[in-house]
Amino acid sequence: MTDAEELTLADEIVARARIHAREVVDEDELAVDLEALEWDVSERARRRAGLCRWDADREVATIVLARRAYDRYDWPEFAEIVRHELVHAWEFQRFGESGHGDRFRERAAALEAPRYCESFAEPRYVLRCRSTDCDWRAARHRASKPVKAPDRYRCGACGGSYEVEHADSGRTWTTASGYGGAKAALGDEW
Secondary structure (H helix, E strand, C coil): CCHHHCCCHHHHHHHHHHHHHHHHCECCCECCCHHHEEEEEECCCCCCCEEEEEECCCCEEEEEEEHHHHHHCCHHHHHHHHHHHHHHHHHHHHHCCCCCCHHHHHHHHHCCCCCCCCCCCCCCEEEEECCCCCCCEEEECCCCHHHHCHHHCCCCCCCCCEEEEECCCCCEECCHHHHHHHHHHHHHHC
C-alpha cells in the first residue's frame, strides 16, 4: 500500500458506519435506500456528533459524523448516533423533511437510538437565571448574541434576568460591557 492509499481515521469511521447501517436497515423498521445515502466525516465539528443533510434535487441524504465524537465515545454510543442519523435519512427519503417529532421518536425508539444526541463537548458558556426561585440554565458553545449582551434577553422559564458564566474561568457578567470586560481580562485564556 502506498502512502496515498493508506486508510485514514475518516475512512474507518465511514466503513464502520456503513456496516452498521447495513445491519440495522430493514424494510419493516427502517427502509433507508442505502444507494441514495452518502457519508462524510467532519474534522471541525466540536459539539454536534452527527447530522443528516438532504439534497432534494438529487434526492440524496448525506450523514456527516464528527471525528471528535468518534474519538470520545465507545462504539456502542457512537452506533446510537449513526442510528439517529439513519432515522433522519429515512424521514428525508420518505417524506422530504425530518425533525425530532412523534414520527422520529417512534422510529428512533424502535432502533434504540436517542431522540436527541447529547453534545459531546463541554459548553463554553452557561446562562443562568438570577431569580432565586428559578433554576433555568442553558449551555452555549459560541458567543451568541445572548452571551454577548445578556441584558437584552430574558430567562427562558420565568422572564427574569440572567447571568452568563465563562465555564473555564468561572467569570460571570450580566451586560454587554461585562462580556467585553471578561473577554479582555482573560486575554489568551478566553
